[in-house]
Amino acid sequence: MDRPPGLSVRLKLTLSYAGFLMVAGGLLLAVVWVFLLRYVPDAGPRVRAPGSGPDRSDLLRAFAPAATWAVVFLLVFGLLGGWILAGRMLAPLSRITDATRMAANGSLSHRIRLEGREDEFRELADVFDAMLARHEAHIAEQQRFAANASHELRTPLAIMQALLDVARTDPNGNTAELVDRLHTVNARAIELTQALLLLSRADQGIMTREQVDLSLTAEEATETLLPLAEKHGVTIETSGDMAPTSGSPALLLQMTMNLLHNAIVHNLPERGTVQVSTAVRPGFVMLTVENTGDKLSPQLVATLTEPFQRGTERVRTDHAGVGLGLAIVNRIVQAHDGALTLAPRAAGGLRVMVRLPRA
Structure with a gap:
C-alpha cells in the first residue's frame, strides 16, 4: 500500500518527551511565579529603607531571565534526551522490522532472538520467531509433499x-x-x-461443522467395509457409547473408513480381528481402532502418519495402498482440533486413538 511520507516514530516520541518535559517545567515555573506574587511584598511607590531585603519587583526582574534560560535548557535537554531514549526504546522494533522484511523477501530461516528480560517487544519477537519456525516447517513439508x-x-x-x-x-x-x-x-x-x-x-479446513456422533460414524464405516473384512477373514467388533463431537460428517466418516480399512488390510492372514470403540471423557471424545497383526517397532509406528510412508513391514502384497491413509486421518484430526495417537500392541498389530473435542 502506498502511503504519504510522515514523521518517524522516533521523532514523534522525541517531540512527545520534550513536550512533556516543557509542560512539566512550565508548570513548575508557574508555581514559583505565583509564590513570588503571593508571598513576596511589593514595595510600591514607597522608598525602600536602607538595608531592607529585595521586594517583589526585584525578584521578578531577576526571575524572568533565569526562567527563560531554564525553559531553553529544558527544550534542548528534552529534545536530545528524548531522541536518545526513543532510539534505545525502539531498537528492538528495528530488529523485528528487519526480520519481517527478510521474511517478506523469502528468507524464513532468520530469527530475531531478542535477548533480555520479558517485555512487550521481547514477547512480540518470540511470537514472531515461533511463527517463522512454524511457517518454515510448513513450507518444507509442502515442498516434500509435492515432490513425493x-x-x-x-x-x-x-x-x-x-x-x-x-x-x-x-x-x-x-x-x-x-x-x-x-x-x-x-x-x-x-x-x-x-x-x-x-x-x-x-x-x-474446507468444511461445514455439524454435530456428529462418532459411534454412528463407526457403525456406518463398519457396515460399508464389512464385505472387505469378510474377504480378508477379519472379524470387526464394535462397542462404546454415544460420542458427540463437532465437525464435517463427510471428513469424519472418511477418517473412520481409513482407520478401519488400514486395520483390515494390515492384519493377520487368518482369523484377524478389529476392535472399534468410542468413549466419552470430560471435554473430549475418543475413537479407538485396534487390530491384530505383526509386531511393529515404535520407530516404524512413528512414521506411519507421514504421507507416502506405507510401512513396508505392514504392506500386504494384495493391497499396497497409496500411502496416504493415516496421513489423511492425521490431517482430518488436526482440522478438527483433535489429536491422533498411534501405539504398537504388545501382542502385535496397532492401536490408533483419535481424540476430538466434545460437542
Whole structure:
C-alpha cells in the first residue's frame, strides 16, 4: 500500500518527551511565579529603607531571565534526551522490522532472538520467531509433499505409457490383458488423485461443522467395509457409547473408513480381528481402532502418519495402498482440533486413538 511520507516514530516520541518535559517545567515555573506574587511584598511607590531585603519587583526582574534560560535548557535537554531514549526504546522494533522484511523477501530461516528480560517487544519477537519456525516447517513439508506426490503420480503414468508403447509395437498382442492392466493402473492413479484432493481439503479446513456422533460414524464405516473384512477373514467388533463431537460428517466418516480399512488390510492372514470403540471423557471424545497383526517397532509406528510412508513391514502384497491413509486421518484430526495417537500392541498389530473435542 502506498502511503504519504510522515514523521518517524522516533521523532514523534522525541517531540512527545520534550513536550512533556516543557509542560512539566512550565508548570513548575508557574508555581514559583505565583509564590513570588503571593508571598513576596511589593514595595510600591514607597522608598525602600536602607538595608531592607529585595521586594517583589526585584525578584521578578531577576526571575524572568533565569526562567527563560531554564525553559531553553529544558527544550534542548528534552529534545536530545528524548531522541536518545526513543532510539534505545525502539531498537528492538528495528530488529523485528528487519526480520519481517527478510521474511517478506523469502528468507524464513532468520530469527530475531531478542535477548533480555520479558517485555512487550521481547514477547512480540518470540511470537514472531515461533511463527517463522512454524511457517518454515510448513513450507518444507509442502515442498516434500509435492515432490513425493509428483513421484507417486509419475509411477502409474509411466507404467501406462510403457504398456501403450508395447501395444503399439506389438499390434498382435493380447488386447484383453492390456486393457485389464491399464484399468488396474488407472484405478490406482484415480485412487491416489482422490486421496491427494481429500488431503488438500483437510489441510485447508474446507468444511461445514455439524454435530456428529462418532459411534454412528463407526457403525456406518463398519457396515460399508464389512464385505472387505469378510474377504480378508477379519472379524470387526464394535462397542462404546454415544460420542458427540463437532465437525464435517463427510471428513469424519472418511477418517473412520481409513482407520478401519488400514486395520483390515494390515492384519493377520487368518482369523484377524478389529476392535472399534468410542468413549466419552470430560471435554473430549475418543475413537479407538485396534487390530491384530505383526509386531511393529515404535520407530516404524512413528512414521506411519507421514504421507507416502506405507510401512513396508505392514504392506500386504494384495493391497499396497497409496500411502496416504493415516496421513489423511492425521490431517482430518488436526482440522478438527483433535489429536491422533498411534501405539504398537504388545501382542502385535496397532492401536490408533483419535481424540476430538466434545460437542
